[in-house]
Amino acid sequence: xxxxxxxxxxxxxxxxxxxxxxxxxxxxxxxxxxxxxxxxxxxxxxxxxxxxxxxxxxxxxxxxxxxxxxxxxxxxxxxxxxxxxxxxxxxxxxxxxxxxxxxx
Amino acid sequence: xxxxxxxxxxxxxxxxxxxxxxxxxxxxxxxxxxxxxxxxxxxxxxxxxxxxxxxxxxxxxxxxxxxxxxxxxxxxxxxxxxxxxxxxxxxxxxxxxxxxxxxx
Numbered sequence: 001x002x003x004x005x006x007x008x009x010x011x012x013x014x015x016x017x018x019x020x021x022x023x024x025x026x027x028x029x030x031x032x033x034x035x036x037x038x039x040x041x042x043x044x045x046x047x048x049x050x051x052x053x054x055x056x057x058x059x060x061x062x063x064x065x066x067x068x069x070x071x072x073x074x075x076x077x078x079x080x081x082x083x084x085x086x087x088x089x090x091x092x093x094x095x096x097x098x099x100x101x102x103x104x
Numbered sequence: 105x106x107x108x109x110x111x112x113x114x115x116x117x118x119x120x121x122x123x124x125x126x127x128x129x130x131x132x133x134x135x136x137x138x139x140x141x142x143x144x145x146x147x148x149x150x151x152x153x154x155x156x157x158x159x160x161x162x163x164x165x166x167x168x169x170x171x172x173x174x175x176x177x178x179x180x181x182x183x184x185x186x187x188x189x190x191x192x193x194x195x196x197x198x199x200x201x202x203x204x205x206x207x208x
Contacts, residue, residue, distance in 0.1 A: 005112040012161050019199030022142040038126040057116050095123030
């Protein structure tokens with residue numbers, strides 16, 4: 001297990017796609033944020049404002065940046081980065097546990 | 105929105121019932137713990153070690169303490185307490201967001 005210490009956690013969950021994707025917002029002392037989330041099997045598209053680092057703690061999925069690139073596999077222990085002001089789609093095969101970091 | 109500040113968050117999710125119930129463990133400076141979780145619609149039975157306070161931030165469900173009492177309604181903003189060393193069942197109608205506190 002790994003931990004984030006000395007953080008603030010927003011109590012209320014972020015709920016997307018009718019609850020198929022949910023997350024908690026973690027705020028660090030330096031003001032940066034991450035979300036810790038869970039995705040049920042399904043297909044989800046998100047848009048980014050800042051660039052994002054998606055790290056996977058559990059689950060199997062495929063992802064694609066934009067709407068025409070190749071579908072790439074993603075497993076627990078792996079991660080991918082999404083540029084700012086873009087979109088990415090994930091086809092989640094098994095319940096996925098992730099940590100999303102918002103990059104400067 | 106409400107927050108817990110100056111806490112430690114365990115990064116990996118607690119995953120139950122094949123992902124239908126997931127939560128994050130929050131550890132406070134005094135060593136006490138809470139979990140912030142989400143339940144998909146369905147029926148779930150949990151056993152308690154310490155007594156627990158279940159506070160609901162979103163969702164609609166019914167719950168029962170033990171396996172023979174009446175089914176009682178539960179809504180966002182409401183809570184119930186479960187004695188130590190007992191069991192409780194929840195019939196979740198809509199995605200439920202909860203905060204579980206482990207009582208001394």
